[in-house]
Amino acid sequence: MNRESKIFVAGHRGLVGSALMREFQAEGYENLLTRSRAELDLTRQEAVEQFFHEQRPEVVILAAARVGGILANNTFPAEFISENLSIQTNVIDAAYRAGVGRLLFLGSSCIYPRQCPQPIKEEYLLTGPLEPTNEAYAIAKIAGIKMCQAYRKQYGFETLSVMPTNLYGPGDNFDLNSSHVLPALIRKFHEAKLQGRIRVEIWGTGKPRREFMHVSDLARACLFLLNLPQSDIEAVASDGILNVGVGEDLEIRELARLIGEIVGGPFELSFDTTKPDGTPRKLLDVSRMRSLGWSAQVGLRDGLKATYEDFSRHARAEALA
């Protein structure tokens, strides 16, 4: 890949896609190809085939997906499995047929078995049952990884599958019903402060552990990988799977306290145990990425502060509109 390469960022408006766009632009990549959902519906096979046939990108990053937090995953498993299977099947196959040089597929740490040894190594994939709250999404993502492996094995199509840990950052989804925990808690603490409330409700027991990575670190990791020869990557990842994380996790209640400190309390946590906890722990083993020479840079406190500033700017702008 070089700065003139024609790069299709599928899903460029999402949390990951927009971070990729910022990173590529900052690094001087000028030939970025994007399509909004209105312009190209990636669940439509014919439209996707025609797009690839006409545009012939050299590199594809597949960051388009139906995503959401624990409640959305648990409530809408049909959409999570069907939309993700359609999007990735259409894009991977059309990219191969149009002669794309390289494709990077984005998965998620929830593809690994619920009761995995920790930290989770890439080779634990398909060694045990999945977490029920996000099984539909995980099965779709596992199918995407397997499709990338199959196209690499049978056709020699250069594919990579990147498994990020739980991500956060600017432009995240802050809707309380569909978001992940980190943006949800930013919003809950912010609103409690504005309304002069002390109590903030946390779903579940607060005891599950999660690893959080700023999305700009993921974007840098993707760029880093796309600039390495496939043979260097395969030397450490013969299955083409690379975990990307920070190597540390914390309990949800610790995360809540940290967000409370940043928003500025006093606050008191209450726990709604009618809501699911999900996986008890999912800390990624990031040795493969480290051995290639990459590690995350943004610390959680700094990343949270920046995300909270971004959220409050938008909240203020919306209030004025």
Ligand code: GFB
């Ligand atoms: O981030 P989250 O929705 O998803 O929830 P997962 C993480 C933990 O935070 C769970 C708790 O134990 C939640 O019960 N939690 C506490 C909350 N308060 C809240 C809240 O207000 N909102 C939310 N959303 N959670 C998702 C998967 O799992 O992770 C996806 O469903 C994907 O498939 C994503 O893999 C990265 O980490 O449990």
